[in-house]
Amino acid sequence: MIMDITSSTPVAIKKKGNRSLQITWEDGHVSLYSFRYLRQHCSCAGCIEEWTGRKLIDTEAIALDLSGLKVESTGNYALSFVFxxxxxxxxxxxxxxxxxxxxxxxxx
Ligand SMILES: [Zn+2]
Ligand SMILES: [Zn+2]
Structure with missing residues (x-):
């Protein structure tokens, strides 16, 4: 996949109900994530072992109805969530x- 600046710049970020998040990117692409999926892909030190990249959580054990309580932007380059x-x-x-x-x- 080709990565360029416009493909990783969001122009709109919105929650769709409590369970999913929609991001529209500058190149027109629309991504729809469930909060469960985002939680499964968390890359914090508690979820991924820093040096090996090994997952420390059981992603299948995450509640199917996991929702997002909060979506916050971090600087101009990232989002953080409260699940x-x-x-x-x-x-x-x-x-x-x-x-x-x-x-x-x-x-x-
Ligand atoms: Zn896509
Ligand atoms: Zn995490």
């Missing part, structure tokens, strides 16, 4: 969010 399980230590850089876009055309 309904109170996890809030992850910082999601925009280029990372674009990279993990779950839509079919990004997964290929």
């Amino acid at each position: 309904s399980d109170n996890h809030n230590t992850g910082i999601y850089h925009f280029d990372y969010l674009r990279k993990i876009c779950p839509c079919l055309s990004c997964k290929e």
